[in-house]
Amino acid sequence: MKQHVDLLLMNIGQLLTMESIGPKEGKDMQELVMLEDAVVGITNGKVVLIGERESEEGIQAAEVIDCQGKLVSPGLVDPHTHVVFGGSREHEMALKQQGVPYLEILKQGGGILSTVEHTRQATEDHLYEKAYFHLDRMLSHGVTTAEIKSGYGLDVETELKQLKVAKRLQQNHPIDLVSTFLGAHAIPHEYKDDPQAFLDEMVGMLDLIKIEELAEFVDIFTETGVFTVEQSRDYLTRAQEKGFGLKIHADEIDPLGGTELAADLGASSADHLVGASDEGIKKLAESKTIAVLLPGTTFYLGKETFARARKMIDEGVRVALATDFNPGSCPTENIQLIMTFAALKLNMSPEEIWNAMTVNAAYAIGRGEQAGQVVVGRQADLVIWDAPNYQYLPYHYGVNHVNTVIKNGQIVSRRREVSETISLSPKS
């Protein structure tokens, strides 16, 4: 008797299943779980069968995609984005070129604060449509699960507006979204002289956010001229007491000690980490906190020094990668570009990069058991790539290699019929 499936992907050259019990730590990130000449069967939105080419014989499918020897992977996971915002900041590029530092632009009332002005003025519907547009781009680049932060309101009304937009997007956009409250993203003009009073106001929102299920995580920008390590510790501890998972924008520009704080508090992730100290890296390795590295941001800020990914991996840290898509420090939705930065600027191997953008990225946002792996019984989130193997993506950079994106078993983005594409496989 033949097994019936809704959709069969056959003739897969390399299938990255990424199967893993828990996040990959340190040197284990070099392991890549994959099958060659594989097939995947999908029914009711779930993966029901993974096998070798021979198993095709015993399967009857309502729909078949011949992958023509291409690479197939889990849908990518982007664990750090700021997708909901008003306006844009292309005028800051000239300032950057004149050498004005990112934190100086912020100090002068630009940067994050200029996006805050635009976001405060925007209607909820406008923010929704604009974010939907950006999410579509992320999806078309292979992302099927992502985190999404607030943080461009910096007042109760606008932060709630952003979080509500995120919730509507969660309900309507094909990408699975995980929401983070980043009310503590900068000090608004109104509280310039009293940042603690501002943080107290943001803490005052947490009960409502919890009741209305508007966010799972709370994040803070721990940085020179923004929030100190001590303010961050107090703020995050109060959020933790209310049951939120924690994230920190840590040691992005100046090495303040946010990395150590994340490990001390058992944060789900510590993000950026460009200036993480030796002690901070050691503490991360001893903790369960995932390091989310954002090399696209370091590149765009024009910095010479990138996060010390090699040291982190060699010492046993769990490393994930993300775009940090936002209008100021990383205006790109192209997560494939981040693969190339990770290879060239963080010196990560292709195997480490794939683990960082699937398994570990999913665990960084509490979705390790749902996303980031192609496993029987899980939601069928897969990407068929116009690529002959997994090393190809970091190598051939700046373009979109996606052929087809499948989310919960449905084709949600397709550039061309696979059969109409040229085979890049050296075998054929």
Ligand SMILES: N=CN[C@@H](CCC(=O)O)C(=O)O
């Ligand atoms: N550094 C803080 N937050 C964002 C940038 C936000 C912005 O510049 O608008 C980041 O992760 O890089």
Ligand SMILES: [Zn+2]
């Ligand atoms: Zn960020």
